Amino acid sequence: MNASRIFLVAAGFLVAFGVSASGKLTTDTIDRWLDAMPAVESWAEKNGIDEQEIAAGEDGIPDFVGAIKELESGRDGLEDIASEHGFDGAIDWAETSNRITRAFLALEMSQQDTDMAAVERQMEQRMAQIENNDQMSDAQKQQMRQQMDALQQSLRVAKKMTEDVPEADQQAVAERRDALKEFYEGQQ
Numbered sequence: 001m002n003a004s005r006i007f008l009v010a011a012g013f014l015v016a017f018g019v020s021a022s023g024k025l026t027t028d029t030i031d032r033w034l035d036a037m038p039a040v041e042s043w044a045e046k047n048g049i050d051e052q053e054i055a056a057g058e059d060g061i062p063d064f065v066g067a068i069k070e071l072e073s074g075r076d077g078l079e080d081i082a083s084e085h086g087f088d089g090a091i092d093w094a095e096t097s098n099r100i101t102r103a104f105l106a107l108e109m110s111q112q113d114t115d116m117a118a119v120e121r122q123m124e125q126r127m128a129q130i131e132n133n134d135q136m137s138d139a140q141k142q143q144m145r146q147q148m149d150a151l152q153q154s155l156r157v158a159k160k161m162t163e164d165v166p167e168a169d170q171q172a173v174a175e176r177r178d179a180l181k182e183f184y185e186g187q188q
Helices: 003-011 027-046 064-070 075-084 090-111 116-131 138-162 167-175 177-186
Strands: none
Touching (some): 027 075, 027 090, 075 090, 090 138, 090 167, 090 177, 116 138, 167 177
C-alpha cells in the first residue's frame, strides 16, 4: 500500500489533531480503541456526523477533538462509549485515536521507506508529461492538475502527521499492525 493511500485511509475517519493524550500507548489501549470503533461509527452515523465535513485546523488537518468539543447534542453517547471502553471520556478517546492513527501512518511510511522528495519529483515529472501531451484536452489537463494538487496536499499532510511520533507509540502500533490495517482498509 503506498503512502498516499495509507494517508487517505487514515484521514478518511481519524486524522491528526494534536498529540495531547497522556500516558503510554499500549497494545491494551489499541485493543480497547478497536473494540470501541463499531459503536463510535454507529454513534457518528446516528448523529449525522460526516467526517469529510470536519473543519480543518491551521495545518490543514481535520480537527476531530475540536469537533467533539463543539458538539451540542449527542456527545453524551460518545462519552458513554468511550467510558465503556476504558477511556476518560470522548476527548481522551479522540486524542488516543490521533496517536494511534499517526503512529500507524508513521509505521507504514517507514516500512515502505518512503522518500517524500522523490515522490514529489516523480509527481512534478508526471505533471510535465501531462502538460506537454497534445492528445489531452485542456479540461483533461485541468482535471489531472487538480488530482495531482490534491495528492501533493495529502502527502504534505501525511508528512506533517508523522513528524515527532514517539517511537514507543510506533512500537505499540506495530504489535497490532494487522488488526489496525484491517480496520483502516475497511474505512474505504
